[in-house]
Amino acid sequence: MISLSLFENLGSGYQPVPVPNFDPDRIIITRGSYKTPQQRYLVEAICSVYPQAEIIEQLDRPHNRIQLDNPDPLKLHYTGKKTLVLGIHKSALRYSDEAGNMCPNYWHFSPYGFCPYDCQYCYLAGTPGVKYSPTVKIFLNLPEILNQIGRVASQLTIPTAFYLGKLQDALALDPLTGYSRLIIPFFAGQRYARLILLTKSVNVENLLDIDHKQHTNLSWSLNPPEVSSAFERNVPSPDERIAAMQKSNKVGYPVRAVIMPIVPVEGWKKIYSNFIENLLMSVPLERITLGQICSYSAALKLTERKLGKNNPISNRLEKVKSNDGRVRFLLKLRIDIYRSLIDKIKKLKPKLPIGLCMEEYQVFKALNMESAIGCCNCVL
Ligand code: SF4
Numbered sequence: 001m002i003s004l005s006l007f008e009n010l011g012s013g014y015q016p017v018p019v020p021n022f023d024p025d026r027i028i029i030t031r032g033s034y035k036t037p038q039q040r041y042l043v044e045a046i047c048s049v050y051p052q053a054e055i056i057e058q059l060d061r062p063h064n065r066i067q068l069d070n071p072d073p074l075k076l077h078y079t080g081k082k083t084l085v086l087g088i089h090k091s092a093l094r095y096s097d098e099a100g101n102m103c104p105n106y107w108h109f110s111p112y113g114f115c116p117y118d119c120q121y122c123y124l125a126g127t128p129g130v131k132y133s134p135t136v137k138i139f140l141n142l143p144e145i146l147n148q149i150g151r152v153a154s155q156l157t158i159p160t161a162f163y164l165g166k167l168q169d170a171l172a173l174d175p176l177t178g179y180s181r182l183i184i185p186f187f188a189g190q191r192y193a194r195l196i197l198l199t200k201s202v203n204v205e206n207l208l209d210i211d212h213k214q215h216t217n218l219s220w221s222l223n224p225p226e227v228s229s230a231f232e233r234n235v236p237s238p239d240e241r242i243a244a245m246q247k248s249n250k251v252g253y254p255v256r257a258v259i260m261p262i263v264p265v266e267g268w269k270k271i272y273s274n275f276i277e278n279l280l281m282s283v284p285l286e287r288i289t290l291g292q293i294c295s296y297s298a299a300l301k302l303t304e305r306k307l308g309k310n311n312p313i314s315n316r317l318e319k320v321k322s323n324d325g326r327v328r329f330l331l332k333l334r335i336d337i338y339r340s341l342i343d344k345i346k347k348l349k350p351k352l353p354i355g356l357c358m359e360e361y362q363v364f365k366a367l368n369m370e371s372a373i374g375c376c377n378c379v380l
Contacts, residue, residue, distance in 0.1 A: 014178035016042075018049045019203070021234050022116035022136070022172070024084040026054040030063045032088035032141070039140040043086055046138070046176055053084070063087030063113070064133045074305045077125060080134030081116060089113070089139040093148040096166070100324030101294075101358050102373045107152065108163040109145055111179050113137030115169035117200060118233040120306045121261055121313055124167065126299025137168075142179055146186050153193035162187070163378045165198025165219070172201045180206045188213040194380055198258065202236045202244040208251050217286065218248050219256035219377055224275035227263050231313075238275070245283045255283055258377050260291030260357055262337055264329070265312050273344050280348045289377040290341055291357030292334055293317070294326040322360060334359075335366045342367065 027047055034040045047055050058066065063085050070076040092110040096103075114124060116136050124130050139145070149162055164170040164183070174180050187195040188211060195216040207218075220241050223231070228238050236244075249255045257279060262272065279285075293313055295303075304314055316329045328334065338356065345354055355375040356363065364370050 014042075014045070014181070016045045016049050016177065017175040019116070019173055019175050021201075021236070022084075023082070024050055024053045024136070025082040026056055027084045027086065028056045028058055028066055028135070030058055030061050030066065030085060030087035032062075033059070033086050035088065035141070039088075042140055042177065046084075046086065049176070050084075063089065063137055063139070064129065066133060066135055068135070073302065077134050077302060080114070081118065081136065083135040085113075085133075085135040085137045086140060087137065088141040089137075089145070090141075092139060092141075092145045093152070093162075096378075098324065100322065101326075101360055102356075102364060103358055103376060104374050104379055106161060106163055106378045107149075108166040108378070109149060110167050111139050111142050111145055111164070111177075111183070112168040112170075112173055113139070114167070115172045117169060117172065117235045119200075119235065120231045120233070121263070121293060121295070121299075121303055123293075123295040123299045125302050126296040127167070129167070131298055136173070138173060138177060142177075142182060146183070149186075149193060150190075153190050156192035159192050159194055159380055161194050161196045161217075161378065161380045163196045163198070165196070166378070169199050169201060170197035171199040171203045171207075174201070174203045174206055178206055181210065184210045184212050184216050187215045190215060196256075196378060196380075198377065200232070200235050200241065202240045204244045204248050207253070208247065212253060214252060214254060217254045217256055218245070219258055220245050221258045221260060222275075222279065223259065223261075223263070224271045226267075226271050227265060230265065231263060242279065242282050249283055254286040256287045256289070256377055257283070257285055258289045258291065258357065259341070260289070261293045261313075262290060262341065263293075263312055264316060264333065264337060268337070269340050272341055276341060276344050277348060280345070280352070285349075285352060287353045287355060287375070287377065288345060289355035289357050290338060291359070292329050292337065294322075294324075294328050294358040296326060297321075300327060324358075326358070331362065334363055338363065338367055342369075
């Protein structure tokens with residue numbers, strides 16, 4: 001068991017700060033939220049920073065049984081993005097279950113669910129959990145989640161990653177919860193467990209004075225400004241994200257970048273080449289991962305409701321699903337895109353490790369990158 005004193009301090013002392021890019025219309029408090037005095041403190045403190053939000057108690061319901069009652073999928077999606085659900089998550093630590101692509105499986109955990117941003121391509125919006133419960137969630141039982149991680153970590157014999165960012169944005173809500181101030185010290189005290197966070201946010205203020213012992217890797221999901229402005233709404237700009245990366249790197253965090261999904265808009269070669277140059281000259285990266293659309297039909301339908309059927313993503317998709325049930329761009333296009341970006345990266349930083357996210361064996365083979373299989377953002 002971890003000592004709860006850190007959480008008690010956090011619970012009684014942390015003052016939530018309203019989150020840029022998130023202004024909920026309603027906050028729904030669900031089953032288990034008031035289980036401990038620390039949880040009650042956090043619920044009340046979070047509610048107090050959004051005095052305009054309607055506060056609804058549904059203490060007989062778990063977090064994933066909230067009904068928003070909107071038959072229109074797009075309206076339901078946006079109602080969900082303006083609904084903050086507070087609750088507890090009993091199975092927040094999981095081992096991933098990928099098959100049919102070259103990604104390794106790995107531990108991931110969820111102190112949050114989904115996120116307040118509005119990326120038009122969001123694949124998470126089509127996953128079953130989000131499709132039926134498309135709200136932004138904060139899980140209040142963080143000490144329990146860390147205890148679960150601690151139990152797995154006690155059995156480890158080699159450094160092993162625990163990933164935060166698979167089913168949420170890792171830092172988008174951190175100013176509200178201050179969770180990074182508990183999670184990062186927890187991993188700093190671990191012999192073998194390591195933390196990898198993935199975010200599009202710029203909320204690093206809570207992280208900068210923590211003694212992280214380099215047991216936490218911070219990873220940013222990025223796209224060039226031309227692509228971000230077309231497909232990422234209500235998200236900090238790429239320049240702001242790069243500034244957050246620089247700040248974090250200055251205090252010793254290893255920093256990674258994930259360029260994903262690469263979208264072949266008109267002029268993409270030059271756009272991505274310029275962006276990669278700017279990124280690599282701005283931040284010393286530990287690893288860079290490239291990825292393209294690898295989504296599910298339900299998420300792509302939502303993308304089309306946002307962008308219309310004739311859009312640069314839908315127009316380039318394969319007609320058939322890949323072996324893992326996802327839909328991707330045409331194989332030749334994917335290989336051409338990777339080749340172009342990899343050439344650029346290698347010219348500028350020949351030694352920088354490059355990963356491909358959620359890709360298939362024939363892509364690694366065509367690029368002569370079989371040795372990079374397993375060099376991913378989600379693992380060490
Ligand atoms: S940041 Fe990630 S989870 Fe949030 S909307 Fe964008 S793609 Fe979806």
